[in-house]
Amino acid sequence: MIARVTLEIALRREFDYLVPEELRDQVTVGTRVKIPFGPRQVMGVVTSLPESSTHTNLRSILKVIGKQSQITPKVLNLARWIASYYCCAVETAIKSLLPEAVRKEKEGWRERLFVRALPVHGELPKLTKRQLEVWHLVEERRELPLQELLELTGATAEVARRLEDRGLVEIAPQVLERDPYAHETIIPTQPLPLNPEQAAALARVVKALDGLTPAREVPSPASASPGLDGSPGATFLLHGVTGSGKTEVYLQAIDASLDRGRGAIVLVPEISLTPQTVERFKARFSSGRHQTLVAVLHSHLSAGERHDEWHKIRQGRARIVIGARSAIFAPVEPLGLIIVDEEHEHSYKQEEAPRYHARDVAVVRGRMEGAAVILGSATPSMESYANALKGKYTLLEMPTRIDDRKLPLVRVIDMRSEGHKQKGLPIFSLPLKEGIRQRLERREQVMLFLNRRGYSTSLQCPKCGYVAGCPNCSISLTFHRSEGVLRCHVCSHSAPAPRVCPETSCRNPEIRYSGLGTEKVEETLRKLFPQARVARMDSDTLKRKEDYRTILGDFRTGKIDILVGTQMIAKGLHFPNVTLVGIIHADLSLHMPDFRAGERTFQLLTQVSGRAGRGDVEGEVFVQAFTPFHPAIQFARRHDFAGFYEQEIEFREPLGYPPFSRVALLTLKGRNEEKVGFSAEHLRKGVEGLVRGWKGLVIAGPAPAPLARAETFYRYQLMIRCRQMPALSARLATYLAGQEWPDDITVTVDIDPANLG
Ligand code: ADP
Ligand code: ZN
Numbered sequence: 071m072i073a074r075v076t077l078e079i080a081l082r083r084e085f086d087y088l089v090p091e092e093l094r095d096q097v098t099v100g101t102r103v104k105i106p107f108g109p110r111q112v113m114g115v116v117t118s119l120p121e122s123s124t125h126t127n128l129r130s131i132l133k134v135i136g137k138q139s140q141i142t143p144k145v146l147n148l149a150r151w152i153a154s155y156y157c158c159a160v161e162t163a164i165k166s167l168l169p170e171a172v173r174k175e176k177e178g179w180r181e182r183l184f185v186r187a188l189p190v191h192g193e194l195p196k197l198t199k200r201q202l203e204v205w206h207l208v209e210e211r212r213e214l215p216l217q218e219l220l221e222l223t224g225a226t227a228e229v230a231r232r233l234e235d236r237g238l239v240e241i242a243p244q245v246l247e248r249d250p251y252a253h254e255t256i257i258p259t260q261p262l263p264l265n266p267e268q269a270a271a272l273a274r275v276v277k278a279l280d281g282l283t284p285a286r287e288v289p290s291p292a293s294a295s296p297g298l299d300g301s302p303g304a305t306f307l308l309h310g311v312t313g314s315g316k317t318e319v320y321l322q323a324i325d326a327s328l329d330r331g332r333g334a335i336v337l338v339p340e341i342s343l344t345p346q347t348v349e350r351f352k353a354r355f356s357s358g359r360h361q362t363l364v365a366v367l368h369s370h371l372s373a374g375e376r377h378d379e380w381h382k383i384r385q386g387r388a389r390i391v392i393g394a395r396s397a398i399f400a401p402v403e404p405l406g407l408i409i410v411d412e413e414h415e416h417s418y419k420q421e422e423a424p425r426y427h428a429r430d431v432a433v434v435r436g437r438m439e440g441a442a443v444i445l446g447s448a449t450p451s452m453e454s455y456a457n458a459l460k461g462k463y464t465l466l467e468m469p470t471r472i473d474d475r476k477l478p479l480v481r482v483i484d485m486r487s488e489g490h491k492q493k494g495l496p497i498f499s500l501p502l503k504e505g506i507r508q509r510l511e512r513r514e515q516v517m518l519f520l521n522r523r524g525y526s527t528s529l530q531c532p533k534c535g536y537v538a539g540c541p542n543c544s545i546s547l548t549f550h551r552s553e554g555v556l557r558c559h560v561c562s563h564s565a566p567a568p569r570v571c572p573e574t575s576c577r578n579p580e581i582r583y584s585g586l587g588t589e590k591v592e593e594t595l596r597k598l599f600p601q602a603r604v605a606r607m608d609s610d611t612l613k614r615k616e617d618y619r620t621i622l623g624d625f626r627t628g629k630i631d632i633l634v635g636t637q638m639i640a641k642g643l644h645f646p647n648v649t650l651v652g653i654i655h656a657d658l659s660l661h662m663p664d665f666r667a668g669e670r671t672f673q674l675l676t677q678v679s680g681r682a683g684r685g686d687v688e689g690e691v692f693v694q695a696f697t698p699f700h701p702a703i704q705f706a707r708r709h710d711f712a713g714f715y716e717q718e719i720e721f722r723e724p725l726g727y728p729p730f731s732r733v734a735l736l737t738l739k740g741r742n743e744e745k746v747g748f749s750a751e752h753l754r755k756g757v758e759g760l761v762r763g764w765k766g767l768v769i770a771g772p773a774p775a776p777l778a779r780a781e782t783f784y785r786y787q788l789m790i791r792c793r794q795m796p797a798l799s800a801r802l803a804t805y806l807a808g809q810e811w812p813d814d815i816t817v818t819v820d821i822d823p824a825n826l827g
Pocket of ligand 2: 540541542543558559560561562563781
């Protein structure tokens with residue numbers, strides 16, 4: 071028996087090995103194995119079991135890792151698709167399929183000794199007083215950890231062993247599962263009666279579930295054709311305004327999938343994977359007719375917890391998985407439904423190789439395995455909405471909030487004129503200040519949003535012109551007042567904040583801090599409203615795992631009046647008592663050098679506004695802006711997604727930006743700027759040779775990247791826009807594999823990049 075294996079070191083090649091007699095039952099496609107490779111022993115994954123090999127003198131597999139083949143053939147296939155579409159080595163794609171803790175197997179199950187009472191036949195043997203005491207406790211509890219027993223009785227292990235010798239108890243190791251949510255008490259929920267919009271959306275999904283059959287045979291990656299087009303009728307775009315009840319539709323769709331004996335994967339952005347979100351799923355499925363474990367996968371779990379969660383899925387005990395990006399690879403079998411909530415979120419894109427987009431991988435996986443896919447959002451991405459209008463996805467619309475609750479009233483405040491009304495550049499406009507004051511008086515809650523942490527974003531000397539910049543990156547340093555440091559938000563370089571201008575010839579004591587961050591918003595708020603209880607939530611205030619829960623918990627129970635935060639507070643949170651949301655600086659994201667700047671701003675404003683008025687009192691939103699008439703701000707004010715889409719399409723079409731094309735972003739990095747620029751020119755010529763005669767293809771650059779220098783590396787970019795991405799990826803892969811770059815130059819390829827920085 072022969073096994074073909076890809077190694078976990080990226081060689082872009084596969085090798086044949088003999089399967090020794092004693093391992094035959096254990097080796098299948100997807101099994102992870104330890105194999106000899108040259109003088110070393112390395113790990114690999116069996117990708118096929120060929121009849122014969124063209125090589126002679128095959129070496130043997132040494133060991134099988136894990137009892138159950140760790141990678142299912144279907145998921146393995148997905149990795150092949152990722153490698154070909156995202157232009158990376160298969161090994162690199164395979165590596166991301168398993169959590170580190172599962173791959174390493176260092177973190178096994180945690181075992182503990184348990185003492186269990188055995189049935190007593192006839193008379194109880196004569197026991198000492200001590201033994202009798204211990205025995206009574208075991209009998210009462212039937213089973214308990216040995217450690218606990220000893221602590222409770224004050225006895226030694228010897229006493230328990232004696233009872234075992236007498237045949238009264240059994241002492242054996244048992245797996246102790248690490249459950250990251252063990253301390254939560256969950257109150258079961260029942261399906262809610264749906265409103266007509268929800269019912270219509272659900273009916274379409276259920277109909278699709280009935281029309282799909284789970285893929286028995288593993289389809290070849292080629293037959294899944296990486297066009298990301300989705301199979302018509304089985305990929306849904308659920309466009310529902312904030313508070314329209316999308317989650318209830320997800321829950322009932324999962325129920326329908328379980329009815330048909332098939333599991334589900336739910337992807338949510340890492341940032342909205344709050345205990346609140348997880349609880350909604352657990353509350354529905356941890357009891358009732360489809361009782362199943364709900365596994366949770368995200369980056370804040372410990373290695374041990376991740377190990378246990380993953381194996382619960384692999385063993386089929388957890389048939390629902392909820393997680394961030396990489397949960398798309400969860401070994402749910404058979405899979406009936408994939409849900410991608412907030413499908414427009416950029417955090418679904420992985421920023422290092424393999425640079426996959428989990429939403430697009432979800433669509434491909436759905437097609438490969440015959441599963442239905444629901445992409446949900448209040449602000450769909452331009453790409454997905456275009457696919458829906460073209461009929462590639464089925465569009466499901468839920469334009470009203472539950473119980474006809476009104477969408478919040480959004481007021482845009484022109485900050486240019488506020489500058490005249492109050493002296494200097496105010497942080498809070500007069501109407502926003504008044505709004506906050508009223509809410510505090512009425513004991514309602516306020517959320518204030520600014521997508522920039524720190525105290526102020528630049529330090530300048532007005533006398534000599536000195537600007538505090540990062541020595542490693544081409545950006546200025548942010549002042550963090552509570553720590554008294556200047557810090558780079560790219561490389562984390564930090565330095566003590568100076569009191570006088572650091573230029574030796576200047577030493578001006580009047581240095582100026584400008585540009586506003588959340589820390590300063592918080593401070594100013596405390597001064598303006600000394601009686602208010604204010605908390606801040608951004609990555610600076612969340613140092614420990616529990617911080618997030620603590621702050622949100624305090625806000626929910628009314629211990630906090632005003633919550634200030636970055637995008638962390640923009641997503642998915644549901645606080646009925648929040649009646650005012652303030653956006654401090656709405657045009658912050660508008661002027662980024664990115665063709666998606668308008669789209670992002672629209673999405674962010676809509677999401678943040680969606681936090682207001684989710685309870686009985688109507689919500690109000692104040693949007694402070696220096697460019698109040700920008701379409702992204704005006705369409706967000708009117709809650710008009712379709713209007714925004716129309717005008718955005720008009721801007722993108724003539725330039726051939728997505729959704730009219732797909733983008734490949736090639737980035738070159740090196741410490742010598744001249745060499746980087748020179749290599750970039752060479753790369754452009756190479757690419758031109760690959761795509762000669764292709765219609766509608768645009769190559770822009772090379773040019774310095776928006777972040778021209780990061781972590782001491784100079785960066786140049788080439789942007790290719792075309793309609794035949796799978797073909798381009800394939801050519802780029804071959805071309806780049808055959809290229810020799812100067813020693814210190816690296817080239818990366820990002821297909822469908824989310825971040826153009
Ligand atoms: P979305 O995900 O679209 O923002 P949610 O699913 O969070 O909306 O729903 C908003 C609120 O409405 C939640 O409190 C939810 O429990 C409630 N809800 C959803 N569907 C119904 C329904 N059919 N009947 C009553 N309440 C509902
Ligand atoms: Zn830096």
